[in-house]
Amino acid sequence: MQLSLSQQNYPITYPIKMSGTLTHKIIQKRDYIRVDGTAALYIQIFLDGKRKKLPLNIYVEPKMFDVKKQRVKGKSQLVKDYNLIIGKKVADINNIAVSYRLAGMYLTFEKLIEELTNPTAKIDFIKFWEQQLEKQKDLLKEGTYRQQYSTLTKIKKWKATILFHEIDEDLLNELILHCKKTLKNKETTIQTTLKNFKKYLHIANKKGIKTKLSFDDISIKSFKGDRTFLNETEIKEIYEYYQSKFISESHKNILDRFLFACFTGLRISDVLNLTEDNFIGDFIAFKSEKTGKFQKVKLNETAKKFITEGVIFKGKYTVEHINRELKFIAKVTKINKHLTFHVSRHSFATNYLIKGGRVENLQKILGHSNIRETMIYVHIVDAIMNEEMSNLDGII
Template sequence: MSFTKVCKRKTTAMQVHTNQLYDPQNYPTKMSGKLTHKIIIKKDYVRTDGTCALYIQLFLDGKRKRLPLNIFVAPKMWNEKKQILKGSSDLTKDYNLVIGKKLAGINRIAVSYRLAGIYLTFEKLIEDLTDPSSKVDFIKFCEKELEKQKEVLAKGTYRQQLSTITKIKKFKDQILFQDINEDLINELIIYCKKNLKNKNTTIQTTLKNFKKFLHIANKKGIRTELKFDDITIKSFKGDRTFLTSEEIKTLYEYRESKFISESRKNIVDRFLFSCFTGLRISDIRNLSNDNFIGDFIAFKSEKTGKFQKIKLNESAKKFINESNEFNGDYTNEHINRELKSIVSSCGIKKRVTFHVARHSFATNYLIKGGGIQNLQKVLGHSNIRETMIYVHIVDSIINEEINNMDDIIN
């Protein structure tokens, strides 16, 4: 054998070896055959009005399938070569639009399955044409996965993730897996910021939930241009709005006034109870008489799953009834809507949600001399760094108040 032939053989072997190293092997061994389609007019059956039915004729893996378009036209109106209806009437334009959208839908589904590495059959194609599959549509996938987890997720977590899906549906009514790329994520961030006026922490929560469902999809073999680990979740210091002791007192005076409605009083009771205990709204909602043991409340936190035991101060006891319960039953959304109006009526110019009560408890606890490690236990924080945020708030207040000394001689 000549030296040239030996070299060629070695080169060929090296090319094969290189291809084996670098050619992706993740694609399924059995792929769908080429999907082709054509619009046909069924001339063998003419209706009494002289029209015939139009069908989409599909070929896949050597099989043929006809899908009715529910469009009936005179045979002379059909342009076989251009695959459109002749004429310029509004009805003709509408029919051509319907045909175009149906064909675009078929092509989109075929491409989505191919990119996702899922074998496409006629059954799946027809199913997805009538009801987009969760293997193609990311939003439907999210809804399906969330329902699977409904029984194991904490109620607050479920509501939060459901809220994210609702937000994404408002952003786009359909997101195909093939459309998930960096541009889409940037568009979603801009939409949350400009259209919904979301704060940075809220936007990052939305991205965190988006990433979670994309992770599940990627683990199930659904390939996307942007993978879940390409999405970076940034850490922002959340909004730590809190009420001062004077503002809490103002709310209490409002509660004691004879002008307050029973409904508003019940809501203020919950809020003030949190101001003196640090409990989240989800845990307050779950409290019953069984959780009260003498001067203590014992409960399992809905968010963390931790068992907590907190001593009740005398102020907190004022806001529960004789049965150690709260009067009335209200949704979180209703409570937060009412709180905005209540604090406005009290002349408090702060953006208040129920969680502000927890921040108020933590900040005032430290201002009154409470220890940081004790506060960590009361709040149920796993990491002391979470609790340290309130130390920084108190430090900034002290630094600010030092400047008030200038008023003595100025």
């Protein structure tokens, strides 16, 4: 159990019995007094009948150490810092012992020292996640790896360390609240965070690491997802900005990619992977990074405007950078929508159907395995048409 700051500064009766075989207490080596009159403090550990002293790198005069309370006496800031260090070391030992016991692992002196000096993935979920994600790096698709790495980074900013025995329903609710209130995440983003958290907890549980909250206790809500799209007028507004003399080079390069996708329906992962070899006459042929399917899409004349011979697209940008800049571009063009690169794919699909395209052909272009995925866009277009019927009410 992690000690609070107030607990770390107040008396604790030692030695504490941790598991039936492990106890510890704070001692001072008074048989060796340094020139300045101070003596070293140690934490003395008893484990399976063996004893070992670990230095705390704290030196105080013997009269300043309270043997009974096992804390440094005084009210100065230095004394408070010393007692925080002592409390932290005690808490670390407690956490290691509890983690090993709950996981059903045998704790030896060697393992205890190793965990104290270099906490491992056996007790720290964050380190476990880092380790497992690195192992899967070559197996995961680039977009999937990037998403899971992004979730891990978000959680590390929230808590640098999450011990396995701390993972319970309360911690999960804290995480959800942090995503909602502090990060202002949308519900779909929160569910993605939980999905990735659950995945690595599942791996840990399968490896025999026991937690109060197991992976199958975490339920993930299903969402149809955000289908924000740009209508014809909004695409024209972005194109006007694209052609203006005020646009920066990076924005122009980013809009080359975005507008190209608005007229082809390609995902950002596939757009970023395009080379000259993918262009065959009036077609682009590629293997979709997300689905692994081979796709062949005919290029319309508008899409051709946004590619540059020899380099396809100028500059190199990460997905994160592109999405950040698209939000800025939305403000510049006064488009009051949450603009991300994926909006280009929704825009293509919706406008394709509005202009009379057949849903069966759209399914092939988008690379959907199931027609139901594509039918979502049909429902969007139907809703638009129904809404426009009320426009006739103003005639008479």
